[in-house]
Amino acid sequence: MQYGFTDILQLIGALGVFLFGMKVMSDALLLLAGSKMRSILARMTSNRVLGIGTGFLITSVIQSSSATTLMVVSFANAGLLTLVESIGVIMGANIGTTITAWLITILGFKVSMSTIALPLVGFGFAFTFLKKEKLKNIGSFVIGFALLFIGLQFLKEAMPDIKNNPELLAFLSSYTDLGYLSIVLFLLIGTILTVVIQSSSATMALTLIMTAQGWIPFELAAAMVLGENIGTTITANLAAIIGNYKAKQTARAHLIFNLIGVLWMLILFYPFLRIVADVAMSLGSESPYLSAAAIPVAISLFHTIFNVANTFLLVWFVKPIAKIVERFVPEKIEPEQQVDAPKYLKHEVLKYPETAILALSRESQRLFKNSVFEIVSHALHIHRTDIKSEEKLKTVIKKSNILFDANVRDLYTRRVKTIYGEIIRYASLTQNKFTLTEAQNREITELKAANRKMVEILKAVLELSKNVSMYLNSENKYIKKEYDKLRKRTAKVLRVIHLFRTETDNLAYHRKLMAMKAALKTNKQSNDIAIDNLIRKDRITTDMASSLFNDYDNVNDIVYKLIDVADLLYSKKDTLLNNENF
Template structure:
């Protein structure tokens, strides 16, 4: 083996790892968070958890990603520790799919169809097709499919190139001695674990072992410790991700490690003792890609079958290994572990934005109650909510900026933009609710109150703003296009009421029916209420535009609103009349 072969080997490994990464990223994008969402909801049964873990990992081809996702869900309080056991076991089974694909290299036939399935032929064909889809199609699922096909093609090309590069190693005595050394189970396990921990992928390290098997030096007694070590090495990713997380998140990572270590120790003892007693005929057999893939699959299935009946005991063991209280962790939606799967991170961010909106709504309700029934405890509650909203805004801003550094699809990028706009509007609604509470505090401290007529006017206006806010939150939470269309007519009624009530109050001031001090507070209150409805309109218009049927080509927001207010839409006019009758008519004739 000369220097050219060494350089070729390095390039082949790089191509193989890049292909694995490209394919995995594409598979995660294609899942759009649906697979991970299934993990959240359908893991109450441990056997179902195994199937789901195997399915998700088989489709995204990363047991580490599945386990890290579990760590994140547990740390966020979304999933319980017990629910992760089956998923982790199933993830080990799902990660064997890549090895089964790579075994296609063992095909030897003159049949044209089978020949096309060989990596040396299939790899370039897939890479070429993937490049066409990936480079020449902008956005959409076809481009993501192109990324997956390109990754798989590079995987096969890298595998084939590795095999050619290592072919000369079989004649080197040092290389043969290295694999003889791996017959020492401890050394083999350490080597497999170290390589897998270094490249952060058991599927990739398994592919490298399959490539090396073409030299004919990989035998059963060397392959089994290496495969066991690879399973242990893949736990490093989850362990690193659990640093700084809650106790139960750390226990989740520990379950992954404990599962693989116990399985390794049990089957290592079983095989080596069995061979000592019965001298297995397969012990010295030469392994090829297919037999390595089958050994990997059988080992992981056997480990799951062995330990699945004891899943509750596993949980108790890790609770002893990672001592501490078992109180549920703080509900932390924006766990950075989710950033590795943008679709899940976006789903969590959207939930956090909705939480902001709900806090802002509660603040508004408390502020309105303070106007008529001042209570220090309500004011404290409002201030706590405002602190939470501000914290969420800062955290979300940082979280979404970090997310933009990831490879996002066009819909994901659009959702990031939508979330940033929405969280700003919800934060401003919270600020205006605080302003209303300050007006209530000022009036309480100065012992002044609005006249009965002014109170009736404010009550009608706050009711209209409350419905605007409730409608906005509901349409945003459910992405309800039809309901979002109700917000702008409501906002227009609030604008009308604000203008009329302002003019009325000015008339009362001129007539001496109201003091300057009260007049100032009244007019400030009108401004803040009207601005809350403005921000509700901003959020609703985002939903109107993003959920509109493809056949509807809406103009820009400013032009669209101008069109609505000019009487260009009969449904808008009908809703405006309906809400005007509901909120403005009762006070229209009052003076």
């Protein structure tokens, strides 16, 4: 055999150039479009078709199914994607990765890129000297694109020639005539190669070159492609090892989805290949069973048709797949804590600015919904359930005359302080770690402002609560009536905020909140007149009047800030999608 150690080193080097080109191209595309792609992913819904489309779009643009899957695992780990949503995106990523195979087949085998690859490197390198970051990334993309095809050309040249090494074909033939055993064997080879190289695109390139050189027939190349589909799931599973149960579930879902696909394909393997061969010939290609030169096109067709068919078949079984995954990786129930801790803010969310911003938003909304809303309600001695109900507020206030054991300071320490501190810390870390767009910076600033206002609300409520407790069951019906008015006014705002937060069509409630905010100045004037009348008619003492003056101002301040917080946290904004770097 005329293929020695030096030739093997050249083959490894050629593979290295190909992989380096793929990495440079993928990294540049991530810098160019990754933030926009992550923003789209961050706005995902449970709609399966949208999920598949998102996965396909992201993988097609950034040219790396592994990068997409790792992104999905990170989002799931941060609690920003559900398991069902993650499965949909992964299905789309599997279709998107077929674009790379067509790129290699058309430009690597049908068109000679070797003559323009080196000039492209020079052209791209010139861009890297420019000041604008976007142009530098375009230059890096061009360099990576060219290196990919230079590496592919080196791979074709480094592969041993069958004519000069006939014993190699004799060696391979002993493994190609074993029927289904050969299929399984080459499936395993495809899996192992992808696991070792950590790139299904590189394994695909090797497979296409082996077919073009006449090493292996069409059906064994197809078997290797199936193996690559299994091997590519390893990256996500390795990344999920250090993640939480949600990340592990997403990675296992990727593996199970691809394994199910490979299983049904093995059952229908030969009939499916004949269909692919017929499609290839109908498009003007030769039969892949007769011509080695026709196999790369047929393999690319097989890769695409298989992934599309597998997605179309299994998209109806996303929830059963999710249930299977949940049985393998059960939910890990966190032990109850004496002091509330953040739910969404974990170190993993700092991998991308989008995950960090969405985690901050979710944590802020959770803090308002679970803690601030409750503390304000209880400080006024009103049940949250009554505020959220459809019962008339007049009736709610009338029946809410039992004093709660609402220690606002203690509740703040246990329910708010730690989470608030972590929100501010993560907001600062996000702004310091990433180069954010103006829209992203604005969103973080607004979230910090919302959290500061929540703390200010609780400080104001602490003072208000003392007087409410004192006058709630006062023998002086006039002072009791005035404090009931204050309670009713605050409860009304809380109810509208609840509806604004929970109703799908919430524009009317937003308008109502803005109207309430605009009316605060008028309220202050009417409040002052009402208190003056009570003093003049000697219905309340001067101490009571002093408390009322302070608490009317206090309530105005609380209401104003509650509306501000609701507007900052729950108004529908697409600031993440408004990405100026794309």
